[in-house]
Amino acid sequence: LYLQSKEMAKALHEEMEVFLGTKNRSSNPLPPFIINGQTVELLLFPHVPFPGKNTVEQAINSDGKQRILDMIRNAKKSLRFAICVWTDPELAQAVVDAKKRGVDVEILVWKEAESQLQPFKQAGIPIIQKPHLPLMHNKWMLVDDTDFLNCSANWSKSWFSRNDESAVIIRGLNESQKDGLLSYWDKLIKA
Numbered sequence: 734l735y736l737q738s739k740e741m742a743k744a745l746h747e748e749m750e751v752f753l754g755t756k757n758r759s760s761n762p763l764p765p766f767i768i769n770g771q772t773v774e775l776l777l778f779p780h781v782p783f784p785g786k787n788t789v790e791q792a793i794n795s796d797g798k799q800r801i802l803d804m805i806r807n808a809k810k811s812l813r814f815a816i817c818v819w820t821d822p823e824l825a826q827a828v829v830d831a832k833k834r835g836v837d838v839e840i841l842v843w844k845e846a847e848s849q850l851q852p853f854k855q856a857g858i859p860i861i862q863k864p865h866l867p868l869m870h871n872k873w874m875l876v877d878d879t880d881f882l883n884c885s886a887n888w889s890k891s892w893f894s895r896n897d898e899s900a901v902i903i904r905g906l907n908e909s910q911k912d913g914l915l916s917y918w919d920k921l922i923k924a
Contacts, residue, residue: 738768741775748777752897760789762796771905776800778886778898794893797900801874801882802827804902808876811837813918815871818887819849829856841921843870861922875918878911880904 744763750756758779766773776797779790805812805827812831819825819842829852832838840853841861850860873883884900886892903910 738766738773741766741768741773744775751779758789758793760792762793765904771903771907773904774800774902776884776900776902778892778896778900780897781894798823798893800902801900804874804876804880804882805831808836810877811875812839813875814838814840814888815873815918815921816840816888817843817870817872818889820887820889821892822852824888825852828858829853832856832858841871841918863921863924865924871921875914878915879906881906881910881914 747756747759751758763775763777766775778794778797781788781790781794801824805824808831812828814828819840828838828840833856838853838858839861840850840858841863842850843863853860872886872888873881875881881903882900884892884898886896886898886900892898906914
């Protein structure tokens with residue numbers, strides 16, 4: 734993924750300074766960036782150093798998770814997921830609810846863990862398993878073939894608490910981006 738944005742580079746540099754301990758973390762979520770006419774969001778999910786306490790990190794994680802939930806809840810036609818591990822029940826329930834309201838949902842996983850994917854099976858959501866792919870480590874979602882989320886995190890509870898993770902959302906995909914993602918999806922399905 735290549736994005737040319739001085740503003741996004743500055744935001745990533747500031748996050749690096751937080752990691753190095755030379756700057757304090759801001760509680761404000763990053764604003765969307767406009768890059769080549771597209772809206773791009775950078776979501777940072779810092780680990781929560783003091784679980785159970787109201788921290789800046791918890792607020793940032795909560796805002797980021799809400800944005801992802803909103804993407805799922807606002808889907809009109811389709812949701813496609815390429816995921817390695819999925820254990821977060823709130824994200825799973827949002828997907829099940831989308832299926833119930835008529836959204837076409839497909840989930841591609843590397844290796845199925847029965848307990849993790851049971852809610853999807855019960856909702857009639859197709860699960861495509863690809864254990865022969867060498868550790869399919871994708872972690873992305875395509876919404877209505879127009880909005881794309883790519884992240885470092887497995888869709889687990891740890892995403893929003895124990896791990897340092899990041900995600901990029903590209904809204905309003907152009908035709909070339911759509912074609913590329915759909916072609917990649919087909920290759921994964923047929924592999």
